[in-house]
Amino acid sequence: STQIQLVQRPQGIPTEHDFHIQRVELSPLNEGEVRVRNEFISFDPYMRGRMNDSKSYIPPFPLGETMTGSAVGRVIESRAEGFSEGDLVTHFMGWRDIAQGSAEEFTAVPELGDKPVSAYLGVLGLTGMTAFAGLTKVAQMKDGDTVFVSGAAGAVGSIVGQIARHRGARAVIGSAGSAEKTALLTERYGFTHAINYKEAPILEQLAEVAPEGIDVYFDNVGGDHLEAALAHLNRYGRAALCGAISVYNAEDPLSLQGPRFMTNIVTRSLTLQGFVLQDYLQYADEFRAEIAPLVMDGTIKDDETVVEGLDQAIEAFLGLFEGKNTGKMVVRI
Numbered sequence: 001s002t003q004i005q006l007v008q009r010p011q012g013i014p015t016e017h018d019f020h021i022q023r024v025e026l027s028p029l030n031e032g033e034v035r036v037r038n039e040f041i042s043f044d045p046y047m048r049g050r051m052n053d054s055k056s057y058i059p060p061f062p063l064g065e066t067m068t069g070s071a072v073g074r075v076i077e078s079r080a081e082g083f084s085e086g087d088l089v090t091h092f093m094g095w096r097d098i099a100q101g102s103a104e105e106f107t108a109v110p111e112l113g114d115k116p117v118s119a120y121l122g123v124l125g126l127t128g129m130t131a132f133a134g135l136t137k138v139a140q141m142k143d144g145d146t147v148f149v150s151g152a153a154g155a156v157g158s159i160v161g162q163i164a165r166h167r168g169a170r171a172v173i174g175s176a177g178s179a180e181k182t183a184l185l186t187e188r189y190g191f192t193h194a195i196n197y198k199e200a201p202i203l204e205q206l207a208e209v210a211p212e213g214i215d216v217y218f219d220n221v222g223g224d225h226l227e228a229a230l231a232h233l234n235r236y237g238r239a240a241l242c243g244a245i246s247v248y249n250a251e252d253p254l255s256l257q258g259p260r261f262m263t264n265i266v267t268r269s270l271t272l273q274g275f276v277l278q279d280y281l282q283y284a285d286e287f288r289a290e291i292a293p294l295v296m297d298g299t300i301k302d303d304e305t306v307v308e309g310l311d312q313a314i315e316a317f318l319g320l321f322e323g324k325n326t327g328k329m330v331v332r333i
């Protein structure tokens with residue numbers, strides 16, 4: 001099997017030297033194990049955090065070992081009851097072409113017909129669930145709210161915007177880093193307003209498109225975007241803090257300055273709630289019941305950026321920090 005290992009902890013933006021591509025001889029299967037050929041592996045910004053040796057909700061990647069992450073593939077050999085060759089499965093042994101292990105590590109999932117099975121890594125998987133839980137449970141979006149989403153052309157953000165429309169938001173404002181992406185936001189994903197944050201300060205642009213303020217902020221970016229949201233959140237506004245990609249590659253996190261407008265949290269009775277999806281998995285059934293049909297009938301559009309081949313995996317991962325993806329970033333094996 002070809003696998004990608006972390007060999008040193010990146011300082012700032014990761015480079016190719018932080019990783020090593022390793023050939024691993026797989027042992028024959030033991031009773032109760034399955035072997036899977038991965039078809040798609042997921043690349044996610046949170047993986048950057050696992051490359052640091054710091055305390056978090058998920059342990060750091062150990063050095064000299066193959067990294068992990070979400071993947072979808074097909075069983076090519078099985079010595080476990082309930083799995084046979086050809087079965088489609090999801091699991092957490094990404095960053096490699098062949099995965100094998102105990103059957104409990106794999107979840108059999110239904111075929112999707114015309115839809116690429118990579119959807120299990122995106123809108124039908126943890127990505128879609130993050131969007132749903134963050135918007136409806138954490139930020140508790142209500143009918144008639146004005147919603148602002150950063151990272152809006154990304155995997156999570158594009159789904160947040162569409163769920164917000166579906167749930168009756170009055171206006172949905174999205175920010176993204178190029179003109180192509182802002183066009184997609186309004187033309188394809190149904191956002192009412194789109195901001196290209198590279199054109200002018202987000203603080204000013206948000207004031208222009210939301211003269212009456214915002215009620216909900218879904219934060220994927222942190223930094224200047226969080227600051228702009230704090231400046232424009234209305235009384236009793238709610239923010240779901242999902243991620244802060246603008247600071248993930250900071251060389252010295254302690255040197256980062258906090259956002260201005262913090263006193264608005266008091267004077268406007270704001271609620272800012274950070275969350276990680278693992279605390280919201282109890283809503284998986286609700287998510288599937290409400291969102292999966294909208295995905296399957298095309299009401300919710302989910303785009304992907306598909307990079308070909310495991311040898312492009314590191315570049316695909318780094319591309320997340322340069323905005324190279326629209327929608328979910330996956331590598332096809």
Ligand code: NDP
Nearest residue numbers: 045046154155156176177220243244245246275276277323
């Ligand atoms: P995305 O598909 O959104 O990919 C990352 C995007 O971030 C890029 O395409 C780029 O778009 C944008 N970006 C990169 N650098 C910057 C920057 N400096 N400032 C502004 N935008 C930037 O990834 P995901 O949808 O998978 O993840 C989105 C966020 O959600 C991340 O912060 C991630 O960590 C978080 N997350 C949190 C989870 C949780 O449980 N809390 C679960 C899943 C994700 P552009 O071209 O617009 O700049």
